[in-house]
Amino acid sequence: MDMRPIVSTLFRHKTTTALIVLQIALCCAIVCNVLFLIGQRLERMQRPSGVDESRIVTVQIAGGAPGSDAAAIGRSDEAALREVPGVSAAAATTLVPFGNGAWNNGLSLSADQPQPNLSASTYMGGEQLFDALGLKLVAGRRFLPEEFVDWDPSGQSASKQDAQPAAIPAAILTRAVAQRLFPDGEAVGKTVYALDKTPLRVVGVVERLARSRDNNDPAAYDYAMLLPAKLAYTGIAKYVLKVDDPSQRQRAIDAAAAALLRIDPSRVVIEENSKTLQQLREDYYQQDRAMSLLLGAVCAGLLVVTALGIVGLASFWVQQRTRQIGVRRALGATRRQILRYFQTENFLLTSAGIGLGMLLAYALNLGLMSAYELPRLPLAYLPFGALCLWSLGQAAVLWPARRAASVPPALATRAA
Amino acid sequence: MFAYSLRMAVHSLKRNRALTALMVLALALGIGACMTTLTVFRILSGDPLPGRSQNLYYVQLDAGSLDGYAPGREPQTMLTRYDAQALLREARADRQALMTAGRVSIQPERSGLHSFLSNARYASADFFPMFDAPLRYGRAWSAGEDAQRARVAVISAQLNDKLFGGADSVGRGLILDGHSFRIVGVLAPWRPVPKFYDLSGDQFGEPEQVLLPFSTSRDLSLALNGNSVCWGDTGGDPEGRAALNAPCVYLQYWAQLDTPERAQAYQRYLDDYSAQQHAAGRFPRPGNVRLRDVNEWLQFNQVVPSDVRLQAWLALGFLLACLVNTVGLLLAKFLRRGGEIGLRRALGASRRQIFLHCLAEVGVIGLAGGALGLLLTLLGLWLVRQQPERYAQLAELDVGMLAATFALALIASLLAGVLPAWRAMQVAPAIQLKTQ
Numbered sequence: 001m002d003m004r005p006i007v008s009t010l011f012r013h014k015t016t017t018a019l020i021v022l023q024i025a026l027c028c029a030i031v032c033n034v035l036f037l038i039g040q041r042l043e044r045m046q047r048p049s050g051v052d053e054s055r056i057v058t059v060q061i062a063g064g065a066p067g068s069d070a071a072a073i074g075r076s077d078e079a080a081l082r083e084v085p086g087v088s089a090a091a092a093t094t095l096v097p098f099g100n101g102a103w104n105n106g107l108s109l110s111a112d113q114p115q116p117n118l119s120a121s122t123y124m125g126g127e128q129l130f131d132a133l134g135l136k137l138v139a140g141r142r143f144l145p146e147e148f149v150d151w152d153p154s155g156q157s158a159s160k161q162d163a164q165p166a167a168i169p170a171a172i173l174t175r176a177v178a179q180r181l182f183p184d185g186e187a188v189g190k191t192v193y194a195l196d197k198t199p200l201r202v203v204g205v206v207e208r209l210a211r212s213r214d215n216n217d218p219a220a221y222d223y224a225m226l227l228p229a230k231l232a233y234t235g236i237a238k239y240v241l242k243v244d245d246p247s248q249r250q251r252a253i254d255a256a257a258a259a260l261l262r263i264d265p266s267r268v269v270i271e272e273n274s275k276t277l278q279q280l281r282e283d284y285y286q287q288d289r290a291m292s293l294l295l296g297a298v299c300a301g302l303l304v305v306t307a308l309g310i311v312g313l314a315s316f317w318v319q320q321r322t323r324q325i326g327v328r329r330a331l332g333a334t335r336r337q338i339l340r341y342f343q344t345e346n347f348l349l350t351s352a353g354i355g356l357g358m359l360l361a362y363a364l365n366l367g368l369m370s371a372y373e374l375p376r377l378p379l380a381y382l383p384f385g386a387l388c389l390w391s392l393g394q395a396a397v398l399w400p401a402r403r404a405a406s407v408p409p410a411l412a413t414r415a416a
Numbered sequence: 417m418f419a420y421s422l423r424m425a426v427h428s429l430k431r432n433r434a435l436t437a438l439m440v441l442a443l444a445l446g447i448g449a450c451m452t453t454l455t456v457f458r459i460l461s462g463d464p465l466p467g468r469s470q471n472l473y474y475v476q477l478d479a480g481s482l483d484g485y486a487p488g489r490e491p492q493t494m495l496t497r498y499d500a501q502a503l504l505r506e507a508r509a510d511r512q513a514l515m516t517a518g519r520v521s522i523q524p525e526r527s528g529l530h531s532f533l534s535n536a537r538y539a540s541a542d543f544f545p546m547f548d549a550p551l552r553y554g555r556a557w558s559a560g561e562d563a564q565r566a567r568v569a570v571i572s573a574q575l576n577d578k579l580f581g582g583a584d585s586v587g588r589g590l591i592l593d594g595h596s597f598r599i600v601g602v603l604a605p606w607r608p609v610p611k612f613y614d615l616s617g618d619q620f621g622e623p624e625q626v627l628l629p630f631s632t633s634r635d636l637s638l639a640l641n642g643n644s645v646c647w648g649d650t651g652g653d654p655e656g657r658a659a660l661n662a663p664c665v666y667l668q669y670w671a672q673l674d675t676p677e678r679a680q681a682y683q684r685y686l687d688d689y690s691a692q693q694h695a696a697g698r699f700p701r702p703g704n705v706r707l708r709d710v711n712e713w714l715q716f717n718q719v720v721p722s723d724v725r726l727q728a729w730l731a732l733g734f735l736l737a738c739l740v741n742t743v744g745l746l747l748a749k750f751l752r753r754g755g756e757i758g759l760r761r762a763l764g765a766s767r768r769q770i771f772l773h774c775l776a777e778v779g780v781i782g783l784a785g786g787a788l789g790l791l792l793t794l795l796g797l798w799l800v801r802q803q804p805e806r807y808a809q810l811a812e813l814d815v816g817m818l819a820a821t822f823a824l825a826l827i828a829s830l831l832a833g834v835l836p837a838w839r840a841m842q843v844a845p846a847i848q849l850k851t852q
């Protein structure tokens with residue numbers, strides 16, 4: 001089909017043509033970037049945590065006087081939780097993935113370096129923590145019973161006559177930390193330094209364990225370490241429990257809370273932090289979900305408005321050219337040819353819009369990169385956006401084009 | 417003349433309902449999106465203490481160790497207890513207060529209620545007059561009570577409703593973590609947005625339910641609940657990270673300085689203090705002092721979430737796209753009426769009149785779009801309020817934003833209308849008559 005007449009017609013309507021091209025370009029630029037933003041959020045929400053999410057529940061309690069032997073209370077709490085029916089492992093922990101609170105410590109390769117190599121989330125707990133979290137070991141071994149030390153998580157010693165707590169001897173790292181610290185070699189058997197330069201022998205590497213809260217650094221999402229420490233009860237504590245049957249999770253939470261209150265009735269269960277890990281994950285990503293929905297709505301709104309604009313302008317053009325169409329029909333143009341004419345015209349307009357839109361999309365992305373520390377827009381979004389707009393344009397022009405095609409040839413013979 | 421223009425406009429709009437509806441809808445969608453996000457943005461970026469915020473300053477010193485120190489960095493965001501108490505004792509500002517977040521269990525006197533945990537704020541006496549915290553009953557505690565570590569507390573209106581059914585509870589008792597306190601004051605409902613005095617926690621959360629003297633909190637070793645950063649061993653002291661000499665920062669410190677000269681003098685005083693501490697070996701790092709007023713402090717902490725800023729930009733982009741759409745449609749509409757306009761021109765209408773007629777028509781579309789946009793804004797804000805974030809509950813439309821919605825609708829539509837009206841005005845009378 002010869003495009004020259006279409007192009008020359010468009011050039012006679014410079015303003016309207018320019019406007020529709022501009023509109024498509026704006027739509028293309030915004031839609032490409034918004035889809036990219038949605039993609040980023042979805043990717044973020046799908047990151048694995050490394051723990052057995054479908055079977056883990058967490059209970060947080062507070063209150064109750066720690067008394068003279070905080071370590072003993074901690075031990076009896078854990079023992080009571082292990083008695084809860086359907087629970088295969090239970091442990092007090094400093095952190096829960098997706099939970100409230102964060103505790104990060106610098107990890108160094110030598111004791112005297114001024115800046116740590118990286119900062120990792122510090123998960124501490126007793127013998128059953130590894131099983132309760134359902135971690136997956138990929139190198140080395142788990143902690144030995146003699147490696148666990150008594151630890152007061154508040155940093156305040158419960159009783160002054162206590163000797164200084166024994167230093168923690170060992171650590172298990174995530175694969176991400178191991179690879180970052182020892183890029184060309186085995187981490188197991190090496191020594192790292194954390195917690196006031198305490199030397200820690202790396203005894204094992206787990207596949208992954210997410211930070212409890214990420215600090216907007218995707219690369220550091222998997223930076224965590226596990227330390228062998230039996231936690232004393234200092235007036236507030238988090239417990240993780242692994243439940244055999246996922247359908248019994250809520251029952252396990254209730255039973256665990258009851259067991260903890262039986263030990264000391266003046267305690268309080270903190271409801272908003274006593275949930276299944278799946279609920280915690282949902283809460284954690286709630287904002288990302290809401291933002292994705294909002295971005296999706298903007299995208300849809302923009303596409304609808306653009307489509308309606310195309311419909312409006314195209315039907316205006318059809319009406320304006322009714323007589324001209326009639327003449328062409330009278331001269332032997334088929335309906336299909338008329339339809340093609342408007343479809344081709346729309347294709348040209350959309351293509352011009354997409355061309356301009358790509359440049360705008362790129363510029364917009366540069367702005368977003370500097371303002372929101374976003375990565376560069378992957379090129380794959382551009383053809384996808386183009387395809388989107390081409391189909392949108394064709395769909396929008398169909399109705400006016402069919403009306404044009406139905407203009408009877410006889411119209412040309414009527415008096416003007 | 418204006419009434420005539422308006423009648424013509426409405427008549428013309430009625431003739432092409434589909435196109436009119438399209439333009440109104442596009443405009444309304446753009447305005448709805450824009451006003452929703454701008455309302456949220458405005459609420460979050462507002463001044464929590466208008467009229468006083470420029471006289472309240474947040475104090476930062478740098479007490480950290482040389483581990484991990486790099487020159488030119490921002491000092492620590494909070495103060496050590498030692499420094500905060502030293503500054504409070506010397507009292508060189510017009511008013512000053514130290515404070516930190518805490519957590520207490522409350523054991524209600526009324527039977528039937530279980531004991532529950534509550535957020536608390538441990539502060540010094542000037543907290544109330546400095547921040548204009550409104551009291552419904554009673555009074556704030558005094559500096560004297562601070563010094564005596566008195567077991568007094570001020571409670572929030574909410575807690576007063578819960579415990580005492582809203583009655584005047586001044587003088588009543590309160591058991592906090594097993595210690596008995598006397599209520600000296602009850603706050604009226606108070607919600608500074610953002611919660612500027614302590615941005616280290618939930619920046620849009622409500623003020624704490626219980627406020628009590630910091631000195632008392634240390635006397636009773638009540639639990640801390642805020643951020644703290646330590647750079648040394650805290651195990652040796654039974655008070656841990658809250659100890660007077662703990663190598664930890666966990667206190668917010670505010671100074672009220674009523675004139676810029678006072679602020680300058682205070683800055684010099686802090687510089688001197690910092691230099692003295694450095695000379696004495698307490699501050700290993702060289703002097704690094706910051707004194708920011710409320711709004712500078714909010715800005716430094718980037719209190720407006722980046723998502724909200726992104727949404728605002730996105731909505732502006734969306735409005736722009738909607739406007740371009742409207743311009744295109746208006747142009748099509750006016751040019752389609754070329755014949756009619758030519759006729760009117762031939763009958764003696766001036767270009768100016770044609771222009772004004774067209775703008776009147778655009779204005780009607782703008783108002784309709786504004787009205788529909790307002791409904792969409794209300795819907796949008798309702799949707800925002802369903803979101804989980806704390807700030808979301810605050811998203812309400814006020815009179816100012818209502819007026820702004822209509823102003824935006826009108827300005828946007830008139831801007832969109834100028835080009836099409838200009839083009840319509842150019843229609844030459846003779847040519848149009850000839851081709852008819």
